[in-house]
């Protein structure tokens with residue numbers, strides 16, 4: 001297998017702010033695996049919250065180069081993911097880039113898009129939400145109005161500020177027909193979260209994502225038991241083992257390829273979540289379509305999709321284009337592998 005690793009800096013269309021901080025660009029690392037005839041493409045979108053940077057991803061992939069070059073059967077994705085998990089503990093984004101590239105290669109060799117290879121119904125793919133990052137209320141209202149004009153029906157609004165209520169009011173006012181989800185990224189105390197969920201319910205908010213710290217599982221349970229709105233968990237649900245741990249204190253688990261380490265593992269988590277009666281949302285980081293597209297292939301297995309990572313990038317920042325379209329539709333067509341155009 002020929003292995004190519006390339007770091008790319010993806011400029012955002014505008015500064016993106018959540019309760020933990022702001023960013024203007026995202027560093028991704030693109031991996032290309034070629035068997036001489038076909039080339040599989042994948043990308044890592046490392047998150048410092050989970051201990052990774054573009055530097056760690058590059059270092060890990062360089063260290064893995066001999067192992068990757070020795071892969072002779074990319075169809076053995078489950079065994080390869082398991083080997084990677086064993087040999088480079090942690091580093092989920094680095095492992096995911098390899099997993100995506102292998103899956104893309106398998107799809108290209110079989111001339112099948114992954115959704116078809118997996119036996120999924122493309123019409124079951126939910127449309128993606130579009131994220132409105134934190135800003136002053138007026139700016140958030142403007143962003144929401146623009147997103148609604150661009151065709152997005154579902155807005156995911158970042159909260160965890162000194163005045164969340166004014167911000168949600170501005171968004172609801174600017175985009176009255178939009179479905180609103182909120183994501184506090186761990187910003188609230190359990191009591192605040194319940195109080196906030198009470199007024200958020202007046203805006204018909206669909207669910208509240210990660211209201212409290214992932215370090216406070218009892219606080220999460222308190223919120224789950226007292227909130228009038230469903231609770232989704234993101235930072236509290238990283239890997240497969242976390243799914244049973246949150247099953248009695250959440251309604252929805254937010255899976256991300258960059259947290260769990262690959263497409264085989266993501267499907268395992270989806271099925272495990274189902275067995276525990278949980279709903280599933282597939283989320284993302286700020287990612288190139290070389291990663292987002294792989295999530296798009298999984299979308300028919302999910303109840304909710306938040307795959308707007310490449311939609312937030314500046315025009316022409318991303319060299320790749322895939323099935324997740326401006327306006328929110330996930331267009332799963334016959335392009336093989338992860339569906340890169």
Ligand SMILES: [Mg+2]
Nearest residue numbers: 183209210234
């Ligand atoms: Mg989140």
